[in-house]
Amino acid sequence: MADLRDEVKDLGGVVRTTALVDAGTSRHAIAAALADGRLTSPRRGWVAVGDADPYLLAAARAGVVLTCVTRAKRLGLWVLGEFGAHVGVPPTASRLNLPDGKATVHWSVPAEPRAPGALEDSILNTLVIVASCQPYERALAVWESALNNGLVAKGELARLSLRPAARRVLNAAGPFSDSxxxxxxxxxxxxxxxxxxxxxxxxxxxxxxxxxxxxxxxxxxxxxxxxxxxxxxxxxxxxxxxxxxxxxxxxxxxxxxxxxxxxxxxxxxxxxxxxxx
The missing domain is CATH 3.40.960.10 (VSR Endonuclease)
Structure with missing residues (x-):
């Protein structure tokens, strides 16, 4: 049987305990792994390996998802400047555990539903939020980088319900810019x-x-x-x-x-x- 630490690592290194339980791991095994130090708990209901991605750990602690230019940069997209982390939460979210002044919070209904336990936003949500957050030129650069890297198709974006800022970026975006x-x-x-x-x-x-x-x-x-x-x-x-x-x-x-x-x-x-x- 695979070690529980390896299982958590395969799931991204930071995961909800309910996901492990649903996959067949007993709560007793999870508690034992926490007790002997194989796993840590960044927040109630979450476990992580000791060398987990610090961005994912911070997102789990705060109850947010990484999005906008922070997520774009992690996807390898072209981003001009990232001053502090950008995170997403639903409009009804409250009690965020975020350091004061160190994160930009995007309170919005996502274009694509976020799966329970997600710590990083989808490419669709990322691009839509970038369009509303960043100046036009910078947003267009991120969108064209995503198209050039094949992470999304323009037709897929066109079928979303977009606000004017995102629609403007979509109309101008093409897949041919290398940078x-x-x-x-x-x-x-x-x-x-x-x-x-x-x-x-x-x-x-x-x-x-x-x-x-x-x-x-x-x-x-x-x-x-x-x-x-x-x-x-x-x-x-x-x-x-x-x-x-x-x-x-x-x-x-x-x-x-x-x-x-x-x-x-x-x-x-x-x-x-x-x-x-």
Whole structure:
């Protein structure tokens, strides 16, 4: 028979005792595991292994679920900034055991019903809450990251009952942005009267953006060093020999100094560098 600690670990490391009982574990066995230190109890009616995920432990203690940007980040989605944990509770919840000022609480009826004992929100609930919590650009980046990673389909989101903020994000979202940087870039140049296309193949390589016919914009992340940097330089040279104009910008420029990026692009457009010869 498997050790009870292993069973709890297989269930995520933090679980309600009723789930164990329903699965066939006796309350006597649970009490014995708590007594000899194989399990701990973060809250009445819950047990956990000693090395359980601290986020899940905190959620169990507080009686909340991890959601919004906190859950998005744990899913590996692109999140720009997470200041304190974001947690979800039903509108009728009370007596939350949360440290003062250290969590953002979302009191709402979830778009997708939450199973009893859930400590992390579903992808649908996460995205809907992100849309109501985060500024438009940041919310769109999270949604597009989820679509790009195949965690959700746009049609599935479209069938939900969405508020205007989430509907706006849905209408703009697409699955082709490899990073939130690309999402922010596209949103901020939406006003431009020239086509801005994302992830276009040219000369055997993908470029981040093609503005008009000939203006290529590449966004460099932290991995653009060493061999990757050498390959980037070679590809830039090949593009320029084909008549393209290449602008490279960095993560910091897009996030913190957008005015510099926009100025470079506007000056190139003013000179007609986006047009085919």
């Amino acid at each position: 939130g940087l690309e999402t922010l870039f596209a949103v901020r140049l939406k006003w431009l009267r020239h086509p801005v296309r994302c992830q276009i193949w040219i000369q055997g390589h993908r470029v981040d953006f093609l503005i008009g016919d000939r203006l290529v914009v590449q966004i460099d992340g932290g991995h653009h060093v060493g061999l990757q940097r050498a390959e980037d330089v070679a590809h830039d040279a090949a593009l320029m020999l084909l008549g393209y104009h290449v602008i490279r910008v960095t993560y910091v420029q897009v996030i913190e100094r957008w005015h510099e990026v926009q100025d470079l692009i506007m000056r190139a457009v003013a000179q007609g560098l986006h047009r085919a010869v």
